[in-house]
Amino acid sequence: MDWKKTIDYSLVICTYNPDERILKRCLEAVSKLDTTGINTEVILVDNNSDIPLQQQLYIRAFEEKIPGMRLLLVQEQGVNFARMAAIEQSAGKYIVYFDYDNEPESDYLQELKKLNEQFPGVAAWGPGNVKVDFIDGVDAAIRQFASAAFQQRQEQTIRTASESSWQSCYPFGTGLCTSAPLLKEFVQLARQGRFTASGRKGNKLSSGEDTQMVLHCISKGYAAGVAPGLKLTHIIPQQRANNKYLQRLLYGTFMCYETCLLQVFPEQKKSLEQKIISPWKFSRKSVKKFLRARWSKDPHKMFDLVHFIAIHAGTYAALNKPVPLPVNQIVRILKVE
16 A cells, blocks of 8 residues: 555644744643554745754754654745645645644644534634743733734634635634645646735735635635644744844735635625725825824734734736835835835
C-alpha cells in the first residue's frame, strides 16, 4: 500500500524569522497532540528566514521529538507561497494550518476527526475557542480591540454556513483544517493566476490567502464553520501588541477582502459596483475621520479611520479604480501599507 494513503492529517507550520520562544511553544504543543488512531505528518516551512531553521539546534531537537516532522525551505517570500508549497508536498486527507504562534490543545486532532466524520459537507473547520496570550503584556486601553484583532473567539455551539460572502462563523487561518483535494485544486488555480493573494510577505501585512481558501470551498458546494471543541492559544509578543501594528494589520486584512471575494465569485462584481462610494464622498469622510483621529487621545478613533479607508479602498482596488488622491495621502501619512 502507498504510505501516502495512510496519512490522515498533514500539519503545516509556516515561519519567517520566528521568535524562538514562540515557535518552541507551538512545536511543544504539536508534539503533545493526541494522535491515537490518527496518522499525521508535520511540515515545518521555512519561508527564507535570515537564519535558516535547519541551522537551529532546537529545531533539530523537535525533528527527533515529533514523529513525521520534516523541514521545507520555500525561498519565494510570502505566506501563500509557503502554504502552496506545503500543500503540494502534503500527503494527508486533510491539511491543518498552525501558524508558528499557535498553541493547539492536545485534543485538537481528535476533535477534528469527530467533526470531519460527523459533517462530511463541511470542508473547512476552525477553532471556536481562541485565547490570545499577550506574552509581553498589552496596553489596557487597546486590550479588548487587540484581542478581537488577533481572532479571540468563544463560541458556545458549532456554527457553519455556505454563503458566497464572508460569514461570522467562517474560520480564519489560525488552526484552519481544510479538505486536501480542494486545497490542491486551489493551488493549481493560484499557479495559473486565478487567485493572487500573496499573504503576509516580510513586513507587509496584506492577507487574504486563507480567506480565498475558505471561499473556494464554498464555491465548490461545501460549508465552512467553527466548533467550540477546537481550542488553541494565539501567542502575541510586544512587537505586535501595539497601535501601529494593529493599524497595519487592519489595513492589510480589509484592503484585500473584496479582491479575494471577486476572484472566487466573479458574479459579485455588480453588487460591488452598486455599493462603491463616490471619490468625493470617500475623500471627504476620510479627511474628516483623519482630523478627528489626529486630535483624539482615543486610539480607537485611528482604528476606525484605518478600517473605513481599507474597506472602501479595497472595493476600489477590486474594481480596478484609482483611490482618490486625498485618501492615498492619508495612507502614506499613516504608513499602513
